Amino acid sequence: MIRVQREDFDPAAALAELTRGNHRIGGVASFIGLVRDVAEGAPLRAMTLEHYPGMTEKKLAEIEAEARRRWPLEASLVIHRYGRLEPGDRIVLVATASPHRAAAFESCAFLVDWLKTKAPFWKHEETEAGGRWVEARVGDDAAAARWTQE
Amino acid sequence: MKLLYFAWLRARIGTAEETLDPPPEVTDVASLLRWLQGRGPGYAEALKDLSVVRVAVNHDYVPPSHPVRSGDEVALFPPMTGG
Structure with missing residues:
Protein backbone atom coordinates (compact mmCIF):
# COMPACT_ATOMS: atom_id res chain seq x y z
CA MET A 1 0.00 0.00 0.00
CA ILE A 2 1.19 3.50 -0.88
CA ARG A 3 0.29 6.67 0.99
CA VAL A 4 1.61 10.13 0.09
CA GLN A 5 0.40 12.67 2.61
CA ARG A 6 1.12 15.98 4.32
CA GLU A 7 0.04 14.84 7.79
CA ASP A 8 2.02 12.75 10.28
CA PHE A 9 1.41 9.03 10.74
CA ASP A 10 1.31 6.65 13.72
CA PRO A 11 3.94 3.92 13.12
CA ALA A 12 2.47 1.48 15.65
CA ALA A 13 -1.02 1.79 14.21
CA ALA A 14 0.29 1.46 10.66
CA LEU A 15 2.26 -1.71 11.50
CA ALA A 16 -0.67 -3.23 13.37
CA GLU A 17 -2.93 -2.56 10.39
CA LEU A 18 -0.35 -4.09 8.02
CA THR A 19 -0.44 -7.51 9.66
CA ARG A 20 -4.01 -7.60 10.99
CA GLY A 21 -5.71 -10.93 10.35
CA ASN A 22 -2.83 -12.42 8.33
CA HIS A 23 -1.24 -15.24 10.32
CA ARG A 24 1.07 -16.35 7.54
CA ILE A 25 3.25 -13.38 8.48
CA GLY A 26 6.20 -14.38 10.65
CA GLY A 27 8.16 -11.14 10.59
CA VAL A 28 7.81 -7.44 9.90
CA ALA A 29 10.73 -5.16 9.05
CA SER A 30 10.30 -1.43 9.12
CA PHE A 31 12.26 1.76 8.50
CA ILE A 32 11.34 5.24 9.68
CA GLY A 33 13.13 8.25 8.23
CA LEU A 34 13.33 11.36 10.44
CA VAL A 35 14.37 14.99 9.91
CA ARG A 36 17.82 15.59 11.45
CA ASP A 37 18.71 18.86 13.17
CA VAL A 38 21.80 19.64 11.09
CA ALA A 39 22.34 20.42 7.42
CA GLU A 40 25.93 20.61 6.13
CA GLY A 41 27.10 21.35 9.68
CA ALA A 42 24.61 24.18 10.32
CA PRO A 43 21.56 23.94 12.60
CA LEU A 44 18.49 23.05 10.55
CA ARG A 45 15.28 24.99 11.18
CA ALA A 46 13.02 23.12 8.81
CA MET A 47 12.90 21.01 5.69
CA THR A 48 10.28 21.25 2.96
CA LEU A 49 9.62 18.20 0.81
CA GLU A 50 8.29 18.91 -2.66
CA HIS A 51 6.94 16.14 -4.86
CA TYR A 52 5.28 15.51 -8.21
CA PRO A 53 1.66 14.53 -7.44
CA GLY A 54 0.51 11.71 -9.67
CA MET A 55 3.98 10.57 -10.65
CA THR A 56 5.01 10.05 -7.02
CA GLU A 57 2.23 7.56 -6.39
CA LYS A 58 2.92 5.80 -9.69
CA GLU A 66 9.19 -4.76 -7.85
CA ALA A 67 9.83 -5.65 -4.19
CA ARG A 68 6.86 -8.02 -4.22
CA ARG A 69 8.15 -9.61 -7.42
CA ARG A 70 11.58 -10.22 -5.86
CA TRP A 71 10.55 -11.38 -2.37
CA PRO A 72 7.65 -13.48 -1.04
CA LEU A 73 5.87 -10.69 0.82
CA GLU A 74 2.51 -10.96 2.52
CA ALA A 75 2.14 -7.21 2.93
CA SER A 76 4.02 -3.98 2.29
CA LEU A 77 3.55 -0.32 3.09
CA VAL A 78 5.17 2.96 2.10
CA ILE A 79 4.03 6.21 3.72
CA HIS A 80 5.91 9.29 2.48
CA ARG A 81 5.15 12.79 3.71
CA TYR A 82 5.54 16.09 1.87
CA GLY A 83 5.37 19.73 2.95
CA ARG A 84 7.22 21.56 5.72
CA LEU A 85 8.80 19.38 8.42
CA GLU A 86 10.91 20.22 11.48
CA PRO A 87 13.77 18.34 13.18
CA GLY A 88 12.48 15.15 14.77
CA ASP A 89 9.48 14.91 12.44
CA ARG A 90 8.82 11.64 10.64
CA ILE A 91 9.38 11.73 6.85
CA VAL A 92 8.83 8.18 5.67
CA LEU A 93 7.73 4.75 6.87
CA VAL A 94 8.59 1.63 4.90
CA ALA A 95 7.40 -1.74 6.20
CA THR A 96 7.44 -5.24 4.75
CA ALA A 97 5.91 -8.43 6.13
CA SER A 98 6.83 -11.97 5.15
CA PRO A 99 6.67 -15.51 6.55
CA HIS A 100 10.43 -15.29 7.24
CA ARG A 101 12.71 -12.48 8.40
CA ALA A 102 15.28 -12.48 5.59
CA ALA A 103 12.73 -11.47 2.95
CA ALA A 104 11.31 -8.79 5.24
CA PHE A 105 14.74 -7.26 6.07
CA GLU A 106 16.03 -7.36 2.51
CA SER A 107 12.91 -6.03 0.81
CA CYS A 108 12.62 -3.19 3.34
CA ALA A 109 16.21 -2.09 2.63
CA PHE A 110 15.55 -2.40 -1.10
CA LEU A 111 12.45 -0.20 -0.90
CA VAL A 112 14.25 2.51 1.07
CA ASP A 113 17.24 2.51 -1.30
CA TRP A 114 15.11 2.59 -4.42
CA LEU A 115 12.63 5.20 -3.32
CA LYS A 116 15.48 7.60 -2.50
CA THR A 117 16.61 7.62 -6.11
CA LYS A 118 13.43 6.79 -8.06
CA ALA A 119 10.54 8.59 -6.36
CA PRO A 120 10.14 12.27 -7.38
CA PHE A 121 10.75 14.03 -4.07
CA TRP A 122 13.04 17.01 -3.46
CA LYS A 123 14.21 18.37 -0.11
CA HIS A 124 14.70 22.08 0.58
CA GLU A 125 16.51 22.91 3.83
CA GLU A 126 16.21 26.09 5.87
CA THR A 127 19.14 27.09 8.09
CA GLU A 128 20.19 30.43 9.59
CA ALA A 129 22.23 31.03 6.44
CA GLY A 130 19.09 30.74 4.29
CA GLY A 131 17.52 28.05 2.15
CA ARG A 132 19.13 25.48 -0.12
CA TRP A 133 18.02 22.54 -2.21
CA VAL A 134 19.56 19.27 -1.09
CA GLU A 135 21.77 17.70 -3.75
CA ALA A 136 21.47 14.03 -4.61
CA ARG A 137 24.19 11.95 -2.98
CA VAL A 138 26.45 9.65 -4.94
CA GLY A 139 26.10 7.19 -2.06
CA ASP A 140 22.36 7.01 -2.65
CA ASP A 141 22.90 5.98 -6.26
CA ALA A 142 25.42 3.36 -5.15
CA ALA A 143 22.99 2.02 -2.54
CA ALA A 144 20.24 1.74 -5.15
CA ALA A 145 22.59 0.19 -7.71
CA ARG A 146 23.59 -2.72 -5.46
CA TRP A 147 20.10 -4.17 -5.97
CA THR A 148 20.49 -4.30 -9.74
CA GLN A 149 23.40 -6.74 -9.54
CA GLU A 150 21.34 -9.55 -8.07
CA MET B 1 2.33 20.76 -24.31
CA LYS B 2 2.19 21.04 -20.54
CA LEU B 3 5.51 21.80 -18.88
CA LEU B 4 6.12 21.29 -15.14
CA TYR B 5 9.19 22.45 -13.21
CA PHE B 6 10.24 21.27 -9.76
CA ALA B 7 12.68 22.24 -6.99
CA TRP B 8 15.43 24.70 -8.04
CA LEU B 9 14.38 24.46 -11.70
CA ARG B 10 11.01 25.93 -10.71
CA ALA B 11 12.72 28.63 -8.64
CA ARG B 12 15.08 29.66 -11.48
CA ILE B 13 12.52 29.53 -14.27
CA GLY B 14 10.05 31.37 -12.08
CA THR B 15 6.96 29.25 -12.64
CA ALA B 16 5.76 25.79 -11.60
CA GLU B 17 3.71 25.06 -14.69
CA GLU B 18 2.98 26.45 -18.15
CA THR B 19 1.42 25.37 -21.41
CA LEU B 20 3.65 25.92 -24.44
CA ASP B 21 3.39 25.31 -28.15
CA PRO B 22 6.93 24.46 -29.29
CA PRO B 23 7.95 24.91 -32.96
CA PRO B 24 8.05 21.91 -35.33
CA GLU B 25 11.82 21.39 -34.90
CA VAL B 26 11.12 20.29 -31.32
CA THR B 27 10.67 16.54 -31.76
CA ASP B 28 12.37 15.00 -28.74
CA VAL B 29 13.48 15.83 -25.21
CA ALA B 30 16.91 17.05 -26.33
CA SER B 31 15.50 19.54 -28.86
CA LEU B 32 12.86 20.67 -26.35
CA LEU B 33 15.56 21.47 -23.79
CA ARG B 34 17.60 23.40 -26.42
CA TRP B 35 14.51 25.42 -27.35
CA LEU B 36 13.68 26.13 -23.70
CA GLN B 37 17.25 27.34 -23.06
CA GLY B 38 16.62 30.17 -25.52
CA ARG B 39 13.37 31.36 -23.92
CA GLY B 40 14.99 33.75 -21.43
CA PRO B 41 17.66 34.23 -18.79
CA GLY B 42 15.82 32.17 -16.16
CA TYR B 43 15.54 29.20 -18.51
CA ALA B 44 19.16 29.56 -19.62
CA GLU B 45 20.33 29.63 -15.99
CA ALA B 46 18.14 26.68 -14.96
CA LEU B 47 19.15 24.57 -17.96
CA LYS B 48 22.83 25.48 -18.34
CA ASP B 49 24.03 22.15 -16.92
CA LEU B 50 21.84 19.40 -18.36
CA SER B 51 23.77 16.72 -16.46
CA VAL B 52 21.71 17.67 -13.37
CA VAL B 53 18.35 17.89 -15.16
CA ARG B 54 16.04 14.87 -15.24
CA VAL B 55 13.00 14.64 -17.52
CA ALA B 56 9.73 12.74 -17.25
CA VAL B 57 7.18 12.47 -20.05
CA ASN B 58 3.69 11.47 -18.93
CA HIS B 59 5.00 10.36 -15.51
CA ASP B 60 7.87 8.18 -16.76
CA TYR B 61 11.58 9.00 -16.73
CA VAL B 62 12.91 9.29 -20.26
CA PRO B 63 16.27 9.79 -22.01
CA PRO B 64 17.07 12.83 -24.25
CA SER B 65 16.15 10.86 -27.39
CA HIS B 66 12.55 10.28 -26.22
CA PRO B 67 9.97 11.87 -28.57
CA VAL B 68 7.67 14.65 -27.34
CA ARG B 69 4.25 15.53 -28.77
CA SER B 70 1.80 18.37 -28.32
CA GLY B 71 -0.45 16.63 -25.78
CA ASP B 72 2.40 15.43 -23.53
CA GLU B 73 2.99 16.39 -19.92
CA VAL B 74 6.72 17.04 -19.65
CA ALA B 75 8.35 17.56 -16.24
CA LEU B 76 11.86 18.91 -15.62
CA PHE B 77 13.54 18.41 -12.25
CA PRO B 78 16.88 17.76 -10.51
CA PRO B 79 17.93 14.30 -9.28
CA MET B 80 15.56 13.07 -6.56
CA THR B 81 16.33 13.51 -2.86
CA GLY B 82 13.46 11.74 -1.10
CA GLY B 83 13.43 9.17 1.66
Whole structure:
Protein backbone atom coordinates (compact mmCIF):
# COMPACT_ATOMS: atom_id res chain seq x y z
CA MET A 1 0.00 0.00 0.00
CA ILE A 2 1.19 3.50 -0.88
CA ARG A 3 0.29 6.67 0.99
CA VAL A 4 1.61 10.13 0.09
CA GLN A 5 0.40 12.67 2.61
CA ARG A 6 1.12 15.98 4.32
CA GLU A 7 0.04 14.84 7.79
CA ASP A 8 2.02 12.75 10.28
CA PHE A 9 1.41 9.03 10.74
CA ASP A 10 1.31 6.65 13.72
CA PRO A 11 3.94 3.92 13.12
CA ALA A 12 2.47 1.48 15.65
CA ALA A 13 -1.02 1.79 14.21
CA ALA A 14 0.29 1.46 10.66
CA LEU A 15 2.26 -1.71 11.50
CA ALA A 16 -0.67 -3.23 13.37
CA GLU A 17 -2.93 -2.56 10.39
CA LEU A 18 -0.35 -4.09 8.02
CA THR A 19 -0.44 -7.51 9.66
CA ARG A 20 -4.01 -7.60 10.99
CA GLY A 21 -5.71 -10.93 10.35
CA ASN A 22 -2.83 -12.42 8.33
CA HIS A 23 -1.24 -15.24 10.32
CA ARG A 24 1.07 -16.35 7.54
CA ILE A 25 3.25 -13.38 8.48
CA GLY A 26 6.20 -14.38 10.65
CA GLY A 27 8.16 -11.14 10.59
CA VAL A 28 7.81 -7.44 9.90
CA ALA A 29 10.73 -5.16 9.05
CA SER A 30 10.30 -1.43 9.12
CA PHE A 31 12.26 1.76 8.50
CA ILE A 32 11.34 5.24 9.68
CA GLY A 33 13.13 8.25 8.23
CA LEU A 34 13.33 11.36 10.44
CA VAL A 35 14.37 14.99 9.91
CA ARG A 36 17.82 15.59 11.45
CA ASP A 37 18.71 18.86 13.17
CA VAL A 38 21.80 19.64 11.09
CA ALA A 39 22.34 20.42 7.42
CA GLU A 40 25.93 20.61 6.13
CA GLY A 41 27.10 21.35 9.68
CA ALA A 42 24.61 24.18 10.32
CA PRO A 43 21.56 23.94 12.60
CA LEU A 44 18.49 23.05 10.55
CA ARG A 45 15.28 24.99 11.18
CA ALA A 46 13.02 23.12 8.81
CA MET A 47 12.90 21.01 5.69
CA THR A 48 10.28 21.25 2.96
CA LEU A 49 9.62 18.20 0.81
CA GLU A 50 8.29 18.91 -2.66
CA HIS A 51 6.94 16.14 -4.86
CA TYR A 52 5.28 15.51 -8.21
CA PRO A 53 1.66 14.53 -7.44
CA GLY A 54 0.51 11.71 -9.67
CA MET A 55 3.98 10.57 -10.65
CA THR A 56 5.01 10.05 -7.02
CA GLU A 57 2.23 7.56 -6.39
CA LYS A 58 2.92 5.80 -9.69
CA LYS A 59 6.66 5.42 -9.03
CA LEU A 60 6.16 4.26 -5.44
CA ALA A 61 3.64 1.66 -6.63
CA GLU A 62 6.13 0.44 -9.26
CA ILE A 63 8.90 0.16 -6.66
CA GLU A 64 6.57 -1.70 -4.30
CA ALA A 65 5.52 -4.07 -7.10
CA GLU A 66 9.19 -4.76 -7.85
CA ALA A 67 9.83 -5.65 -4.19
CA ARG A 68 6.86 -8.02 -4.22
CA ARG A 69 8.15 -9.61 -7.42
CA ARG A 70 11.58 -10.22 -5.86
CA TRP A 71 10.55 -11.38 -2.37
CA PRO A 72 7.65 -13.48 -1.04
CA LEU A 73 5.87 -10.69 0.82
CA GLU A 74 2.51 -10.96 2.52
CA ALA A 75 2.14 -7.21 2.93
CA SER A 76 4.02 -3.98 2.29
CA LEU A 77 3.55 -0.32 3.09
CA VAL A 78 5.17 2.96 2.10
CA ILE A 79 4.03 6.21 3.72
CA HIS A 80 5.91 9.29 2.48
CA ARG A 81 5.15 12.79 3.71
CA TYR A 82 5.54 16.09 1.87
CA GLY A 83 5.37 19.73 2.95
CA ARG A 84 7.22 21.56 5.72
CA LEU A 85 8.80 19.38 8.42
CA GLU A 86 10.91 20.22 11.48
CA PRO A 87 13.77 18.34 13.18
CA GLY A 88 12.48 15.15 14.77
CA ASP A 89 9.48 14.91 12.44
CA ARG A 90 8.82 11.64 10.64
CA ILE A 91 9.38 11.73 6.85
CA VAL A 92 8.83 8.18 5.67
CA LEU A 93 7.73 4.75 6.87
CA VAL A 94 8.59 1.63 4.90
CA ALA A 95 7.40 -1.74 6.20
CA THR A 96 7.44 -5.24 4.75
CA ALA A 97 5.91 -8.43 6.13
CA SER A 98 6.83 -11.97 5.15
CA PRO A 99 6.67 -15.51 6.55
CA HIS A 100 10.43 -15.29 7.24
CA ARG A 101 12.71 -12.48 8.40
CA ALA A 102 15.28 -12.48 5.59
CA ALA A 103 12.73 -11.47 2.95
CA ALA A 104 11.31 -8.79 5.24
CA PHE A 105 14.74 -7.26 6.07
CA GLU A 106 16.03 -7.36 2.51
CA SER A 107 12.91 -6.03 0.81
CA CYS A 108 12.62 -3.19 3.34
CA ALA A 109 16.21 -2.09 2.63
CA PHE A 110 15.55 -2.40 -1.10
CA LEU A 111 12.45 -0.20 -0.90
CA VAL A 112 14.25 2.51 1.07
CA ASP A 113 17.24 2.51 -1.30
CA TRP A 114 15.11 2.59 -4.42
CA LEU A 115 12.63 5.20 -3.32
CA LYS A 116 15.48 7.60 -2.50
CA THR A 117 16.61 7.62 -6.11
CA LYS A 118 13.43 6.79 -8.06
CA ALA A 119 10.54 8.59 -6.36
CA PRO A 120 10.14 12.27 -7.38
CA PHE A 121 10.75 14.03 -4.07
CA TRP A 122 13.04 17.01 -3.46
CA LYS A 123 14.21 18.37 -0.11
CA HIS A 124 14.70 22.08 0.58
CA GLU A 125 16.51 22.91 3.83
CA GLU A 126 16.21 26.09 5.87
CA THR A 127 19.14 27.09 8.09
CA GLU A 128 20.19 30.43 9.59
CA ALA A 129 22.23 31.03 6.44
CA GLY A 130 19.09 30.74 4.29
CA GLY A 131 17.52 28.05 2.15
CA ARG A 132 19.13 25.48 -0.12
CA TRP A 133 18.02 22.54 -2.21
CA VAL A 134 19.56 19.27 -1.09
CA GLU A 135 21.77 17.70 -3.75
CA ALA A 136 21.47 14.03 -4.61
CA ARG A 137 24.19 11.95 -2.98
CA VAL A 138 26.45 9.65 -4.94
CA GLY A 139 26.10 7.19 -2.06
CA ASP A 140 22.36 7.01 -2.65
CA ASP A 141 22.90 5.98 -6.26
CA ALA A 142 25.42 3.36 -5.15
CA ALA A 143 22.99 2.02 -2.54
CA ALA A 144 20.24 1.74 -5.15
CA ALA A 145 22.59 0.19 -7.71
CA ARG A 146 23.59 -2.72 -5.46
CA TRP A 147 20.10 -4.17 -5.97
CA THR A 148 20.49 -4.30 -9.74
CA GLN A 149 23.40 -6.74 -9.54
CA GLU A 150 21.34 -9.55 -8.07
CA MET B 1 2.33 20.76 -24.31
CA LYS B 2 2.19 21.04 -20.54
CA LEU B 3 5.51 21.80 -18.88
CA LEU B 4 6.12 21.29 -15.14
CA TYR B 5 9.19 22.45 -13.21
CA PHE B 6 10.24 21.27 -9.76
CA ALA B 7 12.68 22.24 -6.99
CA TRP B 8 15.43 24.70 -8.04
CA LEU B 9 14.38 24.46 -11.70
CA ARG B 10 11.01 25.93 -10.71
CA ALA B 11 12.72 28.63 -8.64
CA ARG B 12 15.08 29.66 -11.48
CA ILE B 13 12.52 29.53 -14.27
CA GLY B 14 10.05 31.37 -12.08
CA THR B 15 6.96 29.25 -12.64
CA ALA B 16 5.76 25.79 -11.60
CA GLU B 17 3.71 25.06 -14.69
CA GLU B 18 2.98 26.45 -18.15
CA THR B 19 1.42 25.37 -21.41
CA LEU B 20 3.65 25.92 -24.44
CA ASP B 21 3.39 25.31 -28.15
CA PRO B 22 6.93 24.46 -29.29
CA PRO B 23 7.95 24.91 -32.96
CA PRO B 24 8.05 21.91 -35.33
CA GLU B 25 11.82 21.39 -34.90
CA VAL B 26 11.12 20.29 -31.32
CA THR B 27 10.67 16.54 -31.76
CA ASP B 28 12.37 15.00 -28.74
CA VAL B 29 13.48 15.83 -25.21
CA ALA B 30 16.91 17.05 -26.33
CA SER B 31 15.50 19.54 -28.86
CA LEU B 32 12.86 20.67 -26.35
CA LEU B 33 15.56 21.47 -23.79
CA ARG B 34 17.60 23.40 -26.42
CA TRP B 35 14.51 25.42 -27.35
CA LEU B 36 13.68 26.13 -23.70
CA GLN B 37 17.25 27.34 -23.06
CA GLY B 38 16.62 30.17 -25.52
CA ARG B 39 13.37 31.36 -23.92
CA GLY B 40 14.99 33.75 -21.43
CA PRO B 41 17.66 34.23 -18.79
CA GLY B 42 15.82 32.17 -16.16
CA TYR B 43 15.54 29.20 -18.51
CA ALA B 44 19.16 29.56 -19.62
CA GLU B 45 20.33 29.63 -15.99
CA ALA B 46 18.14 26.68 -14.96
CA LEU B 47 19.15 24.57 -17.96
CA LYS B 48 22.83 25.48 -18.34
CA ASP B 49 24.03 22.15 -16.92
CA LEU B 50 21.84 19.40 -18.36
CA SER B 51 23.77 16.72 -16.46
CA VAL B 52 21.71 17.67 -13.37
CA VAL B 53 18.35 17.89 -15.16
CA ARG B 54 16.04 14.87 -15.24
CA VAL B 55 13.00 14.64 -17.52
CA ALA B 56 9.73 12.74 -17.25
CA VAL B 57 7.18 12.47 -20.05
CA ASN B 58 3.69 11.47 -18.93
CA HIS B 59 5.00 10.36 -15.51
CA ASP B 60 7.87 8.18 -16.76
CA TYR B 61 11.58 9.00 -16.73
CA VAL B 62 12.91 9.29 -20.26
CA PRO B 63 16.27 9.79 -22.01
CA PRO B 64 17.07 12.83 -24.25
CA SER B 65 16.15 10.86 -27.39
CA HIS B 66 12.55 10.28 -26.22
CA PRO B 67 9.97 11.87 -28.57
CA VAL B 68 7.67 14.65 -27.34
CA ARG B 69 4.25 15.53 -28.77
CA SER B 70 1.80 18.37 -28.32
CA GLY B 71 -0.45 16.63 -25.78
CA ASP B 72 2.40 15.43 -23.53
CA GLU B 73 2.99 16.39 -19.92
CA VAL B 74 6.72 17.04 -19.65
CA ALA B 75 8.35 17.56 -16.24
CA LEU B 76 11.86 18.91 -15.62
CA PHE B 77 13.54 18.41 -12.25
CA PRO B 78 16.88 17.76 -10.51
CA PRO B 79 17.93 14.30 -9.28
CA MET B 80 15.56 13.07 -6.56
CA THR B 81 16.33 13.51 -2.86
CA GLY B 82 13.46 11.74 -1.10
CA GLY B 83 13.43 9.17 1.66
